[in-house]
Amino acid sequence: MRPLRPSSLSRDHFNRKVRVRGWVGDVRDKGRIVFFTLHDRQDWVQVVVKPPFIEHYRAIGGLRRLDAVIVEGNYLPSKIAKRGAELVAEKIEVLSRAAEKLPIDPTGRTPVELPKRLRYRILDLLSDRSRAIFKVQETVLWAVRTFMRKEGAIEVITPKIIGAATEGGADLFTFDYFGMRAFLAQSPQLYKEQLVIPFEKVYSIDTFFRAEEHSTSRHLNEFVSIDYEEAFADWRDVMVVLERLLKYICEKISEENEQELNTLGVKPWVPDLPLQRITFDEILDELKRRGVDVQPGKDIPPSALQALTKDLERAYFITEWPTELRPFYTKPCDDDPSHTESFDLNIGPIEVAGGSTRIHDPEVLARRIRECGLNPESFQTHLEVFRWGMPPHAGWAIGLSRLLMTLLELSNIREAVLFPRDRWSLIP
RNA sequence: GCCCCGGUGGUGUAGUCCGGUCUAGCAUCGGCGGCUGUCGCCCGCCGGACCCGGGUUCGAAUCCCGGCCGGGGCGCCA
Numbered sequence: 001m002r003p004l005r006p007s008s009l010s011r012d013h014f015n016r017k018v019r020v021r022g023w024v025g026d027v028r029d030k031g032r033i034v035f036f037t038l039h040d041r042q043d044w045v046q047v048v049v050k051p052p053f054i055e056h057y058r059a060i061g062g063l064r065r066l067d068a069v070i071v072e073g074n075y076l077p078s079k080i081a082k083r084g085a086e087l088v089a090e091k092i093e094v095l096s097r098a099a100e101k102l103p104i105d106p107t108g109r110t111p112v113e114l115p116k117r118l119r120y121r122i123l124d125l126l127s128d129r130s131r132a133i134f135k136v137q138e139t140v141l142w143a144v145r146t147f148m149r150k151e152g153a154i155e156v157i158t159p160k161i162i163g164a165a166t167e168g169g170a171d172l173f174t175f176d177y178f179g180m181r182a183f184l185a186q187s188p189q190l191y192k193e194q195l196v197i198p199f200e201k202v203y204s205i206d207t208f209f210r211a212e213e214h215s216t217s218r219h220l221n222e223f224v225s226i227d228y229e230e231a232f233a234d235w236r237d238v239m240v241v242l243e244r245l246l247k248y249i250c251e252k253i254s255e256e257n258e259q260e261l262n263t264l265g266v267k268p269w270v271p272d273l274p275l276q277r278i279t280f281d282e283i284l285d286e287l288k289r290r291g292v293d294v295q296p297g298k299d300i301p302p303s304a305l306q307a308l309t310k311d312l313e314r315a316y317f318i319t320e321w322p323t324e325l326r327p328f329y330t331k332p333c334d335d336d337p338s339h340t341e342s343f344d345l346n347i348g349p350i351e352v353a354g355g356s357t358r359i360h361d362p363e364v365l366a367r368r369i370r371e372c373g374l375n376p377e378s379f380q381t382h383l384e385v386f387r388w389g390m391p392p393h394a395g396w397a398i399g400l401s402r403l404l405m406t407l408l409e410l411s412n413i414r415e416a417v418l419f420p421r422d423r424w425s426l427i428p
Numbered sequence: 429g430c431c432c433c434g435g436u437g438g439u440g441u442a443g444u445c446c447g448g449u450c451u452a453g454c455a456u457c458g459g460c461g462g463c464u465g466u467c468g469c470c471c472g473c474c475g476g477a478c479c480c481g482g483g484u485u486c487g488a489a490u491c492c493c494g495g496c497c498g499g500g501g502c503g504c505c506a
Contacts, residue, residue, distance in 0.1 A: 327506040
């Protein structure tokens with residue numbers, strides 16, 4: 001029979017002989033009596049080693065933190081043990097010995113700075129704080145899939161190895177593909193647009209790559225994007241989908257991750273809908289009123305936005321971005337081609353998602369590609385699809401880790417990625 | 429690409445401004461010993477560090493120069 005886990009022990013096991021497996025935690029060696037905690041990744045139980053078994057304990061050389069063991073013994077209620085019960089060991093089987101000296105403290109009690117935590121990430125993930133982040137991430141992923149399925153959207157997987165056609169803009173990683181020049185995809189953009197013809201509503205949760213040499217606490221070169229695209233929809237339609245999804249995610253986190261939020265010191269939060277909507281130009285006007293000038297054709301610097309956040313809701317849309325700041329496939333407004341049917345979703349000063357109505361007319365799209373300094377030739381296989389019944393469509397993309405870092409109030413996106421890839425780090 | 433800041437035992441820090449009292453303090457950690465009710469156990473002993481090179485000086489962890497490594501910000505960012 002497989003051994004039990006510490007977290008599965010209950011009153012039903014009182015006064016019975018049980019086998020329990022787990023990792024050794026704190027060891028309190030009193031000489032003729034030894035206590036240690038036995039952990040799984042949810043809970044733990046105290047094990048007591050007493051004579052005559054103490055001799056066997058000495059014979060196996062004792063135990064230390066992180067040893068993987070199976071303990072056999074009686075599970076007894078106890079007035080002294082803080083948990084009200086303890087396991088009295090009669091046999092200990094050592095499955096794996098941990099190193100004498102660990103590079104960082106896996107309990108999280110001794111502080112460790114982020115770069116060292118990432119260098120020794122597996123040990124770092126043993127701390128409650130680090131694991132809490134990724135438990136919440138799991139809730140987010142699950143919530144997205146549940147929500148999308150109810151919406152009637154289908155999850156799609158698009159290529160990461162791509163050929164000539166690129167979007168321009170962000171730098172791509174290049175490499176040799178059997179003698180051909182290939183790129184790592186920076187987004188599923190072109191594919192998800194094409195896929196609305198056969199599927200109408202599509203979404204993807206996938207990893208993408210950007211070769212930009214930035215060095216900030218909110219950029220990485222490998223990141224997970226949650227993408228959505230819908231046929232016969234415009235920007236306003238998909239903004240509603242996005243804000244409903246955000247609310248759904250926040251509700252699920254509040255319901256399912258109370259303990260994790262507590263560990264992270266974060267209060268549950270669910271936004272009221274509709275979210276605040278403010279145009280790009282209104283932001284500029286407000287900044288100008290406060291004496292901050294943003295140069296034309298430039299994005300709003302995070303520092304400027306920071307100054308405004310106390311007058312905005314926690315989550316808000318910035319809409320109708322200047323055409324020059326948006327990629328070629330973004331549809332300009334009918335009454336004002338200098339602005340676009342586009343939006344960003346911000347939480348605090350951080351951009352969490354962006355989206356727009358897309359151009360669906362192949363002639364207009366080809367023109368915009370040229371205007372943006374790109375070669376329509378290299379978009380041939382993309383443009384041809386637009387003659388096969390491409391309806392008006394719109395969509396957006398959420399940066400998964402950006403969302404996580406804002407919801408959990410993390411100061412660095414690296415904390416929200418298991419093994420972050422930035423300009424300087426490839427290992428581990 | 430540009431700018432700023434920083435490197436002290438395995439980890440986190442004190443000391444650096446204002447050179448000497450530093451054979452570098454504290455906590456954690458590791459080793460050994462002690463303890464039969466601990467629970468972030470406790471007690472005792474021991475171990476382990478000034479990034480590298482050059483300079484100033486009677487004297488450098490501390491000041492200066494160069495290098496290396498790290499962090500942050502800006503720019504860029506469909």
